[in-house]
Amino acid sequence: MEMTAQALKAANEQGTERADCQAATQSSAREAPRLPELLCPAGNLAALKLAIDNGADAVYVGFKDPTNARNFAGLNFTDAQLAAGIDYAQSRGRQVHIAINTFAQAGRVSEWRASIDKAAGMGADAVLLADNGLLAYAAARHPALKLHLSVQGSATNCEAINFAQEMFGIKRVVLPRVLTLAQIEHVIRNTAVEIETFGFGSLCVMVEGRCILSSYATGQSPNTHGVCSPAAFVRWEKHDGRMNARLNGILIDRFEEEENAGYPTLCKGRFQVRGEDYYALEEPTSLNVLAVLPELVRIGVRSIKVEGRQRSPAYVGEVTRTLRAAIDAATKADYTVKPAWSRVLDKMSEGQQHTLGAYSRPWK
Incomplete structure (x- = not known):
């Protein structure tokens, strides 16, 4: 059967793409799956x-400055606190990764470079970067420092990941929360770079690194100031027995007296669309991968990441303990999600609801 010129072109392009990816790694020689690392958030020393x-x-x-994407008041580490934290972790055989994952602002690049220098000097096990200029600086200035491509870098395919490895020597990439399990497996098979995926915590409806909703409303975003929906712009107003949540004057949500009032972020607000009030972009719910942990192990995910540096130490302790038990059980043939695990994580979830998000798309 003869192929049309268009079909032949598409086939050639697909073949070239596959060759480009496979040339970057010998995926067929991968070692047997091992338990992934459990990587947890820490907004303070406790x-x-x-x-x-x-x-x-x-x-x-993260440091107490705009170089990290969770730059909230009262959050993050002074130099002394971080030195103590690194010593506490490393003396117990654990690691500390420092997020320097916002984008350097014009005329202020030295601030971001100084944070990279400080992280290297303090003995960080890895730094998370998104800005290509900063990746280039870190690779040249600190060749022994492990570089992880942050989720803010929005690398969702093997071409982008392998390019970052070739240019900057990255050792790991954090995948945005938009890929199915099959897509993650395809990436893993076509790159030698370690793959880190989110396992629990709040969802970001946009491809991380590209959302400008917060900038639209407040002039500040995670990529420029390290914060989404900055607290300085948040207002709570009681009106007619209900609680209105506003962000820089924009009405984000309205809660009845008995409702739990969530933090007002634009993507998770309720809006009037065609006469109906509902969550137009994303419901406030949390990612929870307990049900697919064995699959994540099987396909070779290197690290399971918990979202929530802005959350309390109690949250960190409970979620860590639960996921530790689940990951340790994930290679057993009789693995099942224990009700006790679900109870703990549901309690810690936004709206006490959870989802598999993009990991499960039966229609795809």
Whole structure:
């Protein structure tokens, strides 16, 4: 059967893409699956210690400045606190990853470079970067420092990942929460770079690194100021027995007296669309991969990441303990999700609801 010129072109392009990916790694020679690392958030020293004490293999943290994407007041580490945290973790055989994952602003690049220098000097086990200029700086200035491509870098395919490895020597990439299990497996088979995926916590409806909703409303975003829906712009107003939540004057949600009032982020607000009030973009719910942990292990995910540096130490301790038990059981033939695990994680979820998000798309 003869192929049309268009079909032949498409086939050639697909073949070239496959060859480009496969040329970057010898995926057929991969080692047998091993248990993934459990990577947990730490917004302060207390949370770091609870994560380590409850079984985290590594924690990720940030400095008290706009170089990290969780730059909230009262959050993150002073130099002294971070030095103590690194010592606490490393003395117990665990690791500390430092997030420097916002994009350097014009005229202020030295601030971001200084954070990279400081992380290297403090003995960080890895740094998370998204900005290509900063990746280039870190690779040239600190060749022994492990570089992880942050989720803010929005790398969703093997071409992007292998390019970052070739250019900057990255050792790991954090995948955005938009890929199915089959898509993640395809990436893993076609790159030698370690793959880190989110396993629990709040969802981001956009491809991370590309959302500008917060900038639209407040002039500040995670990529520029390290914060989504900054607290300085949040207002709560009681009106007619209900609670209105506003972000820089924009009405994000309205809660009845008996409802739990969530933090007002634009993507998770309720809006009037065609005469109906509902969550137009995304419901406030949390990702929970307990049901697919064996699959994540089988396909070779290297690290399971918990979202929530802005959450309390109690959250960190409970989630870490639960996921530690689940990951340790994930290679057993009789693995099942224990009701006790679900109860704990549901309690810690947004709206006490959970989802598999993009990991499960029966229609795809």
